[in-house]
Amino acid sequence: MSDGYDTVFSLPFVDSDTDSDPDTELGVLLMGLGPERLLAGLGVAASGTGDPATVTLLVDQLRHEARPDLTMAAAITAGAGRWRSARSRLAAADPGVAVRSAALRRLWSSALTAVTGAGLAVGHAERVYLAACWLRRTEIDRAVIDRATEDEACHT
Numbered sequence: 001m002s003d004g005y006d007t008v009f010s011l012p013f014v015d016s017d018t019d020s021d022p023d024t025e026l027g028v029l030l031m032g033l034g035p036e037r038l039l040a041g042l043g044v045a046a047s048g049t050g051d052p053a054t055v056t057l058l059v060d061q062l063r064h065e066a067r068p069d070l071t072m073a074a075a076i077t078a079g080a081g082r083w084r085s086a087r088s089r090l091a092a093a094d095p096g097v098a099v100r101s102a103a104l105r106r107l108w109s110s111a112l113t114a115v116t117g118a119g120l121a122v123g124h125a126e127r128v129y130l131a132a133c134w135l136r137r138t139e140i141d142r143a144v145i146d147r148a149t150e151d152e153a154c155h156t
Helices: 022-030 035-046 052-063 072-093 104-118 124-135 137-154
Strands: none
Touching (some): 022 104, 035 072, 035 124, 035 137, 052 124, 072 104, 072 137, 124 137
């Protein structure tokens, strides 16, 4: 504009030392999802879907039972299995900083570093969902335990 004002709506980066990596912004959005949706996303991503946005949309379709080929329960079960196989390697790869930042973008960056260091993710979406699960590991661990308990109750 000629008056020097930018009228395009955008949110500024809170962390000045974080670049504008699209995965960071996606990670911040994923942090708002519940643990079941993160586990379902991890399950879908581990099956080979490469794009995190596509995985997120697929999980939403599963939540609304709009897919005849897969259920939300199956995706969560697959995600829980992937989480159990990845958890110890993520813990070993996490640098474990003494003081954790409250800035989501910094937290996201450290989670991606842990995932990369663990050498786990085979695809883009899986890397993103593993990082999101790692940041929410307490809730994810609890959801996986609850899921295993439910599965045991169903089989007895």
